[in-house]
Amino acid sequence: MTSAEAMSHRDAVELLPWLVNDSLQPDECGRVMQHAQSCVVCRRELEEMARIRDMIGVAADAVPIPELDMRSINARIDALIEKQTRSRQIANAIREFFGEPWRMAFAVQTIVLLTLGTMVFWPEVEPQGFRTLTTNTEELPSGHFVRVVFDADGPQSDVDRLVRSLGLVVIDGPSEHGVYTLGFANPVTAGDRDTVVERLAGDPIVLFAQPVSVGAIQ
Amino acid sequence: MGRFKTNKPSVGPNAAGEAELVDAVRRRDRQAFARLYGVYYPRLHGYLRRILPNTVIAEEIVDDVMFVVWKDAHKFRGQSAVSSWIFGIAYRKAMTAIRKEKRYHAPLDHSVDADRMPAAAPADVDLIYKGLEQLSSDHRQVVELTYFCGFSYREIAEIARCPVNTVKTRMFHARRRLRYLLPILEGATEDRNHDLG
Numbered sequence: 001m002t003s004a005e006a007m008s009h010r011d012a013v014e015l016l017p018w019l020v021n022d023s024l025q026p027d028e029c030g031r032v033m034q035h036a037q038s039c040v041v042c043r044r045e046l047e048e049m050a051r052i053r054d055m056i057g058v059a060a061d062a063v064p065i066p067e068l069d070m071r072s073i074n075a076r077i078d079a080l081i082e083k084q085t086r087s088r089q090i091a092n093a094i095r096e097f098f099g100e101p102w103r104m105a106f107a108v109q110t111i112v113l114l115t116l117g118t119m120v121f122w123p124e125v126e127p128q129g130f131r132t133l134t135t136n137t138e139e140l141p142s143g144h145f146v147r148v149v150f151d152a153d154g155p156q157s158d159v160d161r162l163v164r165s166l167g168l169v170v171i172d173g174p175s176e177h178g179v180y181t182l183g184f185a186n187p188v189t190a191g192d193r194d195t196v197v198e199r200l201a202g203d204p205i206v207l208f209a210q211p212v213s214v215g216a217i218q
Numbered sequence: 219m220g221r222f223k224t225n226k227p228s229v230g231p232n233a234a235g236e237a238e239l240v241d242a243v244r245r246r247d248r249q250a251f252a253r254l255y256g257v258y259y260p261r262l263h264g265y266l267r268r269i270l271p272n273t274v275i276a277e278e279i280v281d282d283v284m285f286v287v288w289k290d291a292h293k294f295r296g297q298s299a300v301s302s303w304i305f306g307i308a309y310r311k312a313m314t315a316i317r318k319e320k321r322y323h324a325p326l327d328h329s330v331d332a333d334r335m336p337a338a339a340p341a342d343v344d345l346i347y348k349g350l351e352q353l354s355s356d357h358r359q360v361v362e363l364t365y366f367c368g369f370s371y372r373e374i375a376e377i378a379r380c381p382v383n384t385v386k387t388r389m390f391h392a393r394r395r396l397r398y399l400l401p402i403l404e405g406a407t408e409d410r411n412h413d414l415g
Binding site: 049 | 260365
C-alpha cells in the first residue's frame with residue numbers, strides 16, 4: 001500500500017467502532033487494519049471497543065424478547081382496509097351520481113352560489129397572519145441572523161461555547177419550540193453568514209440551522 | 219478480532235428476500251407481511267426495549283413501525299436496504315417518544331421497570347446500561363445501532379437522515395463519554411459491593 005492510500009490516524013480512529021462490528025467495506029477494513037498494525041493508540045482503542053462490544057453482547061442476550069403476537073397489528077390493518085374500502089365506495093357512488101353532465105353542472109352551480117352567498121352575508125374574517133416558529137421577522141432590525149435549534153439533551157455550556165466561538169449572540173429564544181434567533185456580534189456578509197450556518201449544521205449539538213436576512217442587505 | 223451475534227440481517231440473500239417481502243406487502247399480501255413482521259419483531263423489540271423507558275411503549279412502537287411499513291410499502295423504492303428503511307422509521311418514532319417522555323436521563327430504576335433486567339444480571343450488563351443512559355439520545359442511538367444492531371456508519375446515516383460525518387462525530391463523542399464514565403461507574407459498583415460484602 002502506498003503512502004497515498006494509507007489512512008490517516010484520525011480517519012482510522014473514526015472507523016474503529018465499525019471495524020469492531022464487522023460492517024466496514026473490504027477496502028476500508030484493509031486500510032484501517034493496516035494503520036492499526038503500526039499504531040499503538042488505535043490498538044489500545046480497539047481493545048477498549050472490543051470490551052464494550054463484549055459487554056453489549058452480554059447485555060443484548062439479557063433482555064428477553066416476548067412471544068410474537070400479531071393480533072393488535074392485524075386489527076389495525078383490518079380497520080385501515082375497512083376505512084379505505086368505505087372511502088372507495090363513497091367515491092364510486094359520487095362518480096356514479098355525477099355520471100350525468102346536468103347533475104355535475106347543478107352541483108357546481110350550487111357550490112358557487114353558496115360560496116358567493118357566504119362572502120356577501122357573513123362578516124369578513126381577518127385572515128390569519130403567516131405563523132412562524134419564532135420571532136416575527138418584522139420585529140428584527142435589518143441584518144443577517146441565524147435561527148437555530150439545539151439538542152435539548154446537550155449541556156448549555158456547549159451551546160454557549162459554540163455560539164461564542166462563531167461570533168454569535170442570542171437575540172431571542174429559545175421559543176416554545178426551542179428555536180433561538182442568533183445575531184452576529186460584528187457586521188458580516190451573506191457569505192459569512194452561510195459559512196457560519198454550515199459550521200453550525202455540522203456540530204452535533206445543533207439539530208437545525210437556517211439563515212435569515214432582514215432588509216435590503218447583501 | 220472475534221465476531222459476535224448481532225440482530226442485523228446480513229447483506230446478501232436475506233436483503234434480497236426482504237425486498238421481495240416488501241414488494242409482496244405492497245401488493246397487500248398479508249402472509250408476506252406476517253413473515254416480515256416475524257423477521258423484524260425481535261430486532262425492533264430488542265432495539266426499542268433498550269432505549270425506551272418501558273416494555274409497553276416499546277411494544278406499541280414496534281406495532282406503530284410495522285403499521286407504517288404496511289401503509290407505506292408503496293413508498294419504498296429500494297433506494298436503501300429494507301433494514302435501513304424499517305429501522306429509520308423506528309429511529310424517528312423512538313426519538314419522538316424519548317423527547318415526549320423526557321425521562322431519558324433518569325437513573326435506572328428497577329422498581330419502575332423490573333422486567334428490563336433479569337434478577338441475576340451480570341455486573342457488566344448493569345454497568346453498560348448505566349453508561350449508555352448517561353449519553354445524549356443522539357449519541358446513544360449511534361452506539362445502539364452500531365453495537366446492538368450491527369449497522370454500518372453509512373446505514374446509520376440513512377436511518378438517522380444525517381450526514382455520514384455527523385454519525386462519526388456522534389460516535390466519537392459517545393466513545394469519549396463512555397471512556398470517562400465506565401471506570402467511574404465500575405469504581406462505584408466495587409465500592410458498593412465492598413460495603414455489602
